[in-house]
Amino acid sequence: MELVVKSVAAESVKTATLVIAIGEERALGAIASKIDGLSGGLISAALKRGDIVGRAGQTLLLPGVPALKAERLLLVGSGKDEELADRPWRKLASAAYGVLKNLGGSDAVFAFDELTVKGRDAYGRTRLLAETLLDGEYVFDRFKSKKADPRALQKITLLTGKSSQADVERAVTHAKAIASGMSFTKDLGNLPPNLCHPSFLAEAAKSLSKAHKNLKVEIHDEKKLKELGMGAFLAVAQGSAQPPRLIVLNYQGAKKSEQPYVLVGKGITFDTGGISIKPAAGMDEMKYDMCGAASVFGTLRAVLELELPINLVCLMACAENMPSDRATRPGDIVETMSGQTVEILNTDAEGRLVLCDALTYAERFNPRAVIDIATLTGACVVALGGHTTGLMSNNEALVGQLLEAGKQADDRCWQLPLFEEYQEQLDSPFADIANIGGPKGGAITAGCFLSRFTKAYEWAHLDIAGTAWVSGGKDKGATGRPVPLLTQYLLDRAGV
Known part of the structure; x- marks a missing residue:
């Protein structure tokens, strides 16, 4: 699977699936709020129905709308801001990948740049995210007569701001090598x-x-x-x-x-x-x-x-x-x-x-x-x-x-x-x-x-x-x- 880094607005990216985070108690960050506005309140409606409350690792897949370039939206719960540490961060990444690997789209975009993980800078949180995603695709079926079905997902793009792009790219480079090892x-x-x-x-x-x-x-x-x-x-x-x-x-x-x-x-x-x-x-x-x-x-x-x-x-x-x-x-x-x-x-x-x-x-x-x-x-x-x-x-x-x-x-x-x-x-x-x-x-x-x-x-x-x-x-x-x-x-x- 290919991992790439881009510094662009989430709503402008053409992708099969746009992944965004929802905080606990239905809290919307800046990215989710903007997407919600462009989609005519699609996210707010799901929150009001109680389809997702933002617990760490909770997921909800929504269809895209004409105002967005994403074919679908994947909401992932990030829990309470003060509790987002390494373990729930990995849980969040694993949950998102668990949904994506079973979808038909060949790519996905993660708009997680505004999230903060306790004790980690942009490099640190990106590397954990990237390692978790790459490790999630591991399959050992060498001795099985029926091999695992090929996955449609071929590329994940991580969005970041220009000021942190170099650190995020370095994190992805290191994560790829570690995941390979x-x-x-x-x-x-x-x-x-x-x-x-x-x-x-x-x-x-x-x-x-x-x-x-x-x-x-x-x-x-x-x-x-x-x-x-x-x-x-x-x-x-x-x-x-x-x-x-x-x-x-x-x-x-x-x-x-x-x-x-x-x-x-x-x-x-x-x-x-x-x-x-x-x-x-x-x-x-x-x-x-x-x-x-x-x-x-x-x-x-x-x-x-x-x-x-x-x-x-x-x-x-x-x-x-x-x-x-x-x-x-x-x-x-x-x-x-x-x-x-x-x-x-x-x-x-x-x-x-x-x-x-x-x-x-x-x-x-x-x-x-x-x-x-x-x-x-x-x-x-x-x-x-x-x-x-x-x-x-x-x-x-x-x-x-x-x-x-x-x-x-x-x-x-x-x-x-x-x-x-x-x-x-x-x-x-x-x-x-x-x-x-x-x-x-x-x-x-x-x-x-x-x-x-x-x-x-x-x-x-x-x-x-x-x-x-x-x-x-x-x-x-x-x-x-x-x-x-x-x-x-x-x-x-x-x-x-």
């Missing part, structure tokens, strides 16, 4: 695990590299992982017939001398739990255990589209965790790339094992900062639910940057502590560290484990176990998060 992430996450395995992701990385001359790729196979001494990574993969892959994508958008940012994604393409096998119910959703790697792919896609003036290294630690006669057992001890030894008490705590070696590997890039992204713990879902990503870090400045990026992107995270008391839960009588710390504070002890491998640089860990996908029912699927958060963080670092 989210779509890429969701496609990877939603693929079945018999197709989306480590080698498949490696090929996806190669294809991306071929399309962009400033992107280089390296694929490290089992032999190379052994040479590197990645004993923890290999221990996870050894029970599967699918060989592991460490994917290294290096984007150069700035001078070679500039330190890169590094994103590290957990790419467990299917997680049975290994010998510590998971319950059967819902195990199909363990195909989403690679959403950390998928979100790194998606963020890189957005960075490539925007050609950000930064250097970025993306590491995806990809493996399949299966039970077999070759699988790692509880009680096994392995040596990591860092030289530290790990007693594996639970083979279902495998994500931290592939990540710890990838985090050690990240040192060689002399990074400005390293962020790992992983569907790491069910404990994080218990702590924060499905709305907020867990954040842990060894650097408070980095924490502040990510919290602010999450706020601006409306893709929020929340800091959890890494106090020394939690580190003690990982003590092992037989190795340097155990891979689990018991039932208490499971998300935090997982972060503590990773922190043992990040002493050489500024590091943050994002636990996306609750935010990477939606479980069960017809709405089940990958969410594309935290691509908006990560892209915003990089936009901030790039200063664009």
Whole structure:
């Protein structure tokens, strides 16, 4: 779908559908009042009948009139002015798109410029609007015999004043890239695990590299992982017939001398739990255990589209965790790339094992900062639910940057502590560290484990176990998060 920006009067635009906002308690803004006058009181009559009262997300479709160039009017409730914040703003956009996608018109015009969203300027509110609209058209029907019917809607025009046009156009440009990255992430996450395995992701990385001359790729196979001494990574993969892959994508958008940012994604393409096998119910959703790697792919896609003036290294630690006669057992001890030894008490705590070696590997890039992204713990879902990503870090400045990026992107995270008391839960009588710390504070002890491998640089860990996908029912699927958060963080670092 095409998104364009214009600075013209709403009543002068020829379109299949003109979308305007109605405030709660039937309040008409300047745009709605003008349209109402030109239409001979069409909107006032609908309000008087009680067809719409302006609650956030409420919609009413009206026919056009000869005095207007729009074939129809779509009224969307915006609620009370003082309550229009991020969530109702997105609700408003989703409701409007939900009506438009089922209409016959090929285009629509949104006349929302006079609306204000708490804490957001023209750029901020437009980007949320544009991302919501673009994300709303996502469909994953690759494996269905009957595909989704093609939608007539091909273009949406956002109206704005001339003074804010540059900011609104920049917001749309950023939103398009972020939505593209989210779509890429969701496609990877939603693929079945018999197709989306480590080698498949490696090929996806190669294809991306071929399309962009400033992107280089390296694929490290089992032999190379052994040479590197990645004993923890290999221990996870050894029970599967699918060989592991460490994917290294290096984007150069700035001078070679500039330190890169590094994103590290957990790419467990299917997680049975290994010998510590998971319950059967819902195990199909363990195909989403690679959403950390998928979100790194998606963020890189957005960075490539925007050609950000930064250097970025993306590491995806990809493996399949299966039970077999070759699988790692509880009680096994392995040596990591860092030289530290790990007693594996639970083979279902495998994500931290592939990540710890990838985090050690990240040192060689002399990074400005390293962020790992992983569907790491069910404990994080218990702590924060499905709305907020867990954040842990060894650097408070980095924490502040990510919290602010999450706020601006409306893709929020929340800091959890890494106090020394939690580190003690990982003590092992037989190795340097155990891979689990018991039932208490499971998300935090997982972060503590990773922190043992990040002493050489500024590091943050994002636990996306609750935010990477939606479980069960017809709405089940990958969410594309935290691509908006990560892209915003990089936009901030790039200063664009």
